[in-house]
Amino acid sequence: MRAAFFIAVLLGFSGVLAAAHFAPWMRHARLPSQTEVVATGGRAERFLIRLPVDRIEASGVAASPLRAPPGAPGLALPAELSAKPLLVEHFKVRDAAGNVIGLAARHWTSEGRGAGSAWSVLIPSRGALLLTAPGEGKAALDGALQKVGYHPGSAWSGTTAVPAVNVELTPREGGEVTAGSDEFDKLGGSYKEVWKVTGVSESGELRGTIELDTITRRGS
Amino acid sequence: MKYLLVMIVGLLLGAVAAGAVLYYNPLTEADGPEPAAADRALHYDLSAQMLGLSLGERALLPSLEQRDTQLWEDTIDRTALMGLVLRDDANQPVAVASRLLVGSASTDLLLHGVLLSDYWLLTFPDEGTLFVRVDTNVWPFLKQALLPVWFFNQPWHGPVEFRPTAGPGAQSTAIVIGASGKFGGVEGSAVERYRVTTLDRASNKAEAVGELHLHFFPPQVAAEQPTPGDG
Numbered sequence: 001m002r003a004a005f006f007i008a009v010l011l012g013f014s015g016v017l018a019a020a021h022f023a024p025w026m027r028h029a030r031l032p033s034q035t036e037v038v039a040t041g042g043r044a045e046r047f048l049i050r051l052p053v054d055r056i057e058a059s060g061v062a063a064s065p066l067r068a069p070p071g072a073p074g075l076a077l078p079a080e081l082s083a084k085p086l087l088v089e090h091f092k093v094r095d096a097a098g099n100v101i102g103l104a105a106r107h108w109t110s111e112g113r114g115a116g117s118a119w120s121v122l123i124p125s126r127g128a129l130l131l132t133a134p135g136e137g138k139a140a141l142d143g144a145l146q147k148v149g150y151h152p153g154s155a156w157s158g159t160t161a162v163p164a165v166n167v168e169l170t171p172r173e174g175g176e177v178t179a180g181s182d183e184f185d186k187l188g189g190s191y192k193e194v195w196k197v198t199g200v201s202e203s204g205e206l207r208g209t210i211e212l213d214t215i216t217r218r219g220s
Numbered sequence: 221m222k223y224l225l226v227m228i229v230g231l232l233l234g235a236v237a238a239g240a241v242l243y244y245n246p247l248t249e250a251d252g253p254e255p256a257a258a259d260r261a262l263h264y265d266l267s268a269q270m271l272g273l274s275l276g277e278r279a280l281l282p283s284l285e286q287r288d289t290q291l292w293e294d295t296i297d298r299t300a301l302m303g304l305v306l307r308d309d310a311n312q313p314v315a316v317a318s319r320l321l322v323g324s325a326s327t328d329l330l331l332h333g334v335l336l337s338d339y340w341l342l343t344f345p346d347e348g349t350l351f352v353r354v355d356t357n358v359w360p361f362l363k364q365a366l367l368p369v370w371f372f373n374q375p376w377h378g379p380v381e382f383r384p385t386a387g388p389g390a391q392s393t394a395i396v397i398g399a400s401g402k403f404g405g406v407e408g409s410a411v412e413r414y415r416v417t418t419l420d421r422a423s424n425k426a427e428a429v430g431e432l433h434l435h436f437f438p439p440q441v442a443a444e445q446p447t448p449g450d451g
Contacts, residue, residue: 001226008227012234013241020242021330026323029294056290056301057272059316076271078305078313084345088316090272090301092290100293103301105318107343109401116400118349120341122320124299128339130351132399179397181337181353181388182325 030125034096042189042217047121048094049104049210051197056103060087063108065152066142069204085110085138091210093121101125108135117169118178119193119212127182131191131212133175141167141195150200157199164208167195177216189216248333248359252385253392255411258433262306262315262342267418267427271303271316279321298323306342306432315344317432324355333359335386340432341399348401350434352410354394355387361416369419379417385410396434408436 035045049055058068059077064087077086087108095101102123109116115135122128137143142152144167150156158164170193177189197208242248255261264270276291276299291299299322306315317340324335340352361382368374389395389409398406414430 001223004223005226005230008230009234009237012231012236013238014234015231016235016238017241017330020238021328023329024325025327025329025334026298026325028298028322031295056274057303059271059303077316080313081305081316081345086316086343086345088271088303088318088343090274090303090318092293092296099295101295103291103296103299103320105301105320105341107316107318107341107349109343109345109347109349111346111348111401113401116348116404118341118343118351118399120318120320120339120351122299122322122337122339124296124322128320128337128353130341130397130399132349132404135400178399179351179353181339 028124031095031097031099031101033126038215042215044213044215046096047102047104047212047214048096048098049091049212050094050098051206051208051210054092054094054100056090056092058087058089060089060108063087064139064142066139066145066200066204066206085115093123093212110135110138117175117193121212127180127184129177129184129187129214130179131175131193131214132178133170133191133193136169140169141197145197145200152204153202155200155202158197164196164198167197169193169195177214180216184216187216187218189214191215242329243363245330247331248329248357249363250357251360252357252383252413253411254383255413255431255433256435259408259436260434261309262432262434263308263311263429264304264306264317264432265427265429266304266414271305272301273303274301276300315342317342321356326355329359332386333357334362342432344401344403348403349399350403350406351397351399352394352432352434353388353397354385354410354412356384356412357386358384360384365416365419370421373421376419378419379415381413381415383411383413385412393435396436405439406436408434410434 035043038044060068089106091104093102093104104121117135119131174190191214194211199207277297279300302319304317305313308314320339324337327335336356338354338356343349393409396408411433416428418427
């Protein structure tokens, strides 16, 4: 009887410690990765952001009135920063099939040598990716839309002939996959960022899709 | 029957003893590194300088009050997204940070504590952007502050300071990676420290001030290759 008692105590003790050590306490739901192998080597994966539903918040009206419109959910910058060249955007991120799989933050700023943009993309079940590129010019998206007839303060929609305006915000050679964690650790590569805008509401809310096309390779 | 009863009592006693060991386990309560002299020391105030906070539906512990959240999908319901203004030592706002937080698969209640993966995208207007990758151990905060005050209605004995940085860099520091502007190509380390000043369940109020200390590594100079015939 005494032996059984001590064996049970030992079992209870070691069982709880083993569970504390081995149990997957932070397991995140995972969807199959929508990746393709690239003929030249590497793995291609497209991330999508649908506007306006995937925009969480944004700030930086001085850098782009359309991407941080006054009426949209915003981050209220202090006066010392609000006039600076700064654009901060937070989004949900989808896979190529349109399923929400993560979150992303995009920052843009400029300094003496030019502009720079950076994406931090978090996919809970897979890790994080840091994407960087020489940034677009100030209010690049606003300018591209005005060229096709958009006027600030009025609504604009694509036409049958031109259903969407495609604005590529990375340079021709693409941006760089700079760093990553977990599944993306030690990956390098490139990416392209294209904003496909199909319309703008009177209040300045964008409709369309942001496409982030990444090609990642191990150790490049 | 008697044996079964003895076994059940024994199992329960063993489990309770193990629970006590886990609760008082010094391995999971270790403080992160102490901030040393930093190239940049940035300060934030979670009550006054938080630009925005989105919490996933299941990001909070059970029974903590939930906000309306956009982060409801299964794949992101344990995440959080925070926008912060960061100030310098002269209390001037100098940077904006977006923090993407998620429970880490490295969480180990026996050896490491409750870990969050905390990704900072940190932009200094007119200068450039940095990426900071942090493993944050929130177990000391849960144990010393949140659980007793929020769940067991004990009085708050704050303020309490925490040094949560637990890696993934050398000496348990965070990893800093330059992303753009004058920080392009820069590497370094970082350490966070925060002080919870107010925690009151009755008024649903939590306040904290914190610091992020950035240290940049000197640029690596490639070793000169010996030419054939040298020496």
